[in-house]
Amino acid sequence: MFDDQVGPLAGAGYRVLTWDIRGHGRSRPIGRVPMGVADMADDLVALLDHLDVRGPVCVGGQSLGGVIAQELVYRAPERVAVLVIIGSTCITLPIPRWEQWALRSSLWWFRFWPWDHLKHVIATTTADRPPVRAYARDAVDAIPKADFLQIWRGVTRSLRPEPGYRIEVPLLLTHGALDRTGDIVRTAPAWAARDPYCRHVVIPLAGHNANQDNPEFFNRVLLDFLAEHYPAA
Template structure:
């Protein structure tokens, strides 16, 4: 479904009873709300309302030309919730979705029941600027599809690809379908944000989850986030890379459902 946000189209998927507690998902760069498919069944079975949002230029959402900021992307989430009439949510974000979640918690704490941050960073990594410049150059030259194979190697173990070829192909296709403008705008946001020193001001119940073999947003960076947010808890997922919710849904879902239940 589509909603109109400041004159542009944002794609969303909303399922579950209207008056149920809402869980809002945001996805990783070059993905879309479909990366949370493995979480839908347990959430709906437990009586939650589930909202999956596509970032600008991703999935079914309209791109915006130029560089984005993390605060602008957090404001997109707030704007979507306003249009949909959802006042308060349990927020779950992975990778850039987790970066957006930190910005959302800092700017709009009154809109949150809880915060789950997965495989993410608290600030732009000091040594990553050149790497991101190379990726952006590749996209400008050949489109996002040029990064698809490399992304999949960082996102999943070889064992996952061999055991789940259909799901692997679905996610690979989603990367290839991401708009160049959406990728470039979000990549610029990743290159230029820093929430680290402000994390201690977050008072929302927070869970931080990371795949123990994640090369993109490694466990030490996620542990750092958990150490900065008062009362936050860190958990890792064994034998998983950047998308543990897809690669290892059973342990991920156990952690997610337990944490949501504690804060329902």
């Protein structure tokens, strides 16, 4: 899903690593269950160590990937130089109890939702452009429902509201103007106002997968941000 970013980043002089989160793509079988976002963040640290990447890096993620990136900077801030978030909810902002309940209970709804229909809904609500919707459908088709439920279980337990917490590294916070997933669009301004080094950019003509729906605009924003806060040299 980051194919449109790898070329421009490499062309600007960056070393780029993309990876399949456990349970996604070719990172299967899913392994030990139950598992959570903390396990996925540990996987990323292990991968960086395996590649002998010791210094702080730019960590980016979309949706669940953005949640993992937040978990990493929370648990190991020394590993992160800058953070790039696409279409994710802030896991450390306080949220109403009813929203916490709704997130936890969604696992029950998904368990009984017919899988083919749920995959169709996921694909059509993920993106604005038909080719990106087709990509999303192919990606979710590769995940058995049992694995999807385990992954979603981890998402429902990823929130750690902490009123005094701040992300203290430069943060590029983005989401699509057409993103209707959860509370992302509604809560992004409060997140941007909370963190002292945050740049909040809305990607026009884009849904949840904003980096795929409008890669030209997103890439300009990303490269400008990195040139200022994380130059390739």
